[in-house]
Amino acid sequence: MIQSMTGYGRGEASVDSVNATVELRSVNSRFLEVSARLPRSLSLRENEIRELVRSKILRGKITLSVNVQGDVSAKAPLAVNKETARAYYTLLRELRAVVKSKETVKLEHLLKFSEIFESRESGESDAAEWNAFTKALALAIDNLRTMREKEGRELANDLAARINGIQKKIDVIEKLSKERIPEERTRLQERIAALLGDNAAINAERLELEIALLADKLDVTEECVRFRSHNKFFLEALEKEDGAGRKLNFLIQEMNREANTIGSKSNDTTIAHSVVAIKEELEKIREQIQNIE
Numbered sequence: 262m263i264q265s266m267t268g269y270g271r272g273e274a275s276v277d278s279v280n281a282t283v284e285l286r287s288v289n290s291r292f293l294e295v296s297a298r299l300p301r302s303l304s305l306r307e308n309e310i311r312e313l314v315r316s317k318i319l320r321g322k323i324t325l326s327v328n329v330q331g332d333v334s335a336k337a338p339l340a341v342n343k344e345t346a347r348a349y350y351t352l353l354r355e356l357r358a359v360v361k362s363k364e365t366v367k368l369e370h371l372l373k374f375s376e377i378f379e380s381r382e383s384g385e386s387d388a389a390e391w392n393a394f395t396k397a398l399a400l401a402i403d404n405l406r407t408m409r410e411k412e413g414r415e416l417a418n419d420l421a422a423r424i425n426g427i428q429k430k431i432d433v434i435e436k437l438s439k440e441r442i443p444e445e446r447t448r449l450q451e452r453i454a455a456l457l458g459d460n461a462a463i464n465a466e467r468l469e470l471e472i473a474l475l476a477d478k479l480d481v482t483e484e485c486v487r488f489r490s491h492n493k494f495f496l497e498a499l500e501k502e503d504g505a506g507r508k509l510n511f512l513i514q515e516m517n518r519e520a521n522t523i524g525s526k527s528n529d530t531t532i533a534h535s536v537v538a539i540k541e542e543l544e545k546i547r548e549q550i551q552n553i554e
Contacts, residue, residue, distance in 0.1 A: 263498070263505050264554040265412030266290065266321040270405025274396035279331035281393035283401040285314075287409065289552050290322035297325045302390060313395070317402045319504040320554045327397075329390055339378040346377040409554065417499045420509075420549060423542050424492050427516075430535045431492075434523060435485040437532055442479055481523045488519045506553035513547050 270285040295311045303310070314323055353366045371377060495512045498505040517540065524536040 262410060262500065262503075263413040263417055263509075264406065264409040264503070265416055265552050266409065266506075266554050267412060267552060268405045268408035270401040270403070270408065272397040272400025272402070272404060274393050274400065275331075276393040276396070277389040279329065279389045279393045281330075281390070281397040282328045283394065283397040284326045285401045285405045286324045287318070287321040287405060290320060293318060293320050294322045295325060296323065297327070299325075299327050300329050302329065302387070303327060303394060306391070310398070313398060314402070317406070318554075320506060325398075327394065329394065331390075331393075342377055342379045345374075346371060349374050349377060413553065416549060416553060420546055421496055421499060423546050424495055427539050427542055428489065428492050430539050431485050431488050434527075434532050434535050435482060437529060438479060438481045438485075438527065441529060479526060479528070481526055484519045484523050484526070488516060488523075491516050491519070504554055506550060509550045509553060510547070513543055513550065517543055 266287055266289045268285075268287045270287075271283070273280070273282045275281075293315060295314050297307055297310055299307060299310070310325070314325065349371055350366060353370055356362075357364065357366060491512050495509060495516075498508050498512070520536055520539050520543065524533060527533060527536070
């Protein structure tokens with residue numbers, strides 16, 4: 262079953278007192294685009310996170326937002342380098358003695374030296390954060406896909422109704438086209454007889470050849486057969502295929518091509534009006550399938 266590219270999904274999970282919340286928003290896009298708003302603790306794994314989303318979603322512009330709370334998020338990503346801090350403190354006290362300053366060495370003096378801090382090493386707390394995040398992400402993706410599937414079913418019902426309506430018009434066009442061929446044969450014979458004024462002077466073989474050529478130009482059976490085939494594949498893709506958006510778009514282009522050919526071959530007002538109505542429906546369908554994954 263097809264999916265819409267529009268949807269929202271939210272997931273929340275906790276691991277070892279670390280709570281992660283993930284929100285996904287999806288809108289139309291020709292390709293898959295993932296924009297992630299991550300906390301600093303997860304920013305280094307952004308590419309990995311994008312791949313997790315790509316493994317589950319084929320198309321759409323995805324905005325991913327993450328919020329992490331608990332022991333991990335409460336800890337700063339830096340730790341105090343104790344040896345370096347002591348060394349700078351000793352150095353500042355020596356400096357005070359050298360310049361004979363009475364000022365006491367304070368914490369604010371030590372903070373001017375960035376070397377007293379170092380990056381906190383990853384450990385079990387980082388694993389808890391990652392596990393909580395991946396569980397929340399999986400839930401968010403499932404919820405997003407559920408919403409996209411529901412919208413996809415609504416789109417499928419609408420598109421199927423439009424395709425079935427077009428099919429009825431194709432049946433009428435084919436019937437009218439076949440009825441017109443003998444009418445045109447009679448009309449051509451009458452016109453030639455009127456022009457020559459003597460039926461005996463008409464070359465029967467040449468007349469039959471011209472009529473056959475005319476009938477071939479007027480006959481749209483081949484185009485109608487191809488149109489029905491496109492309709493069949495379109496309806497099957499709606500029901501059975503995931504990521505059918507591009508295939509449906511291709512089929513609509515082929516249907517438009519057949520409609521143009523039918524319009525150019527027919528010389529009948531009723532058929533021409535039906536072709537215009539079909540092309541209007543195809544344009545509505547084309548707009549709708551832009552929202553299909």
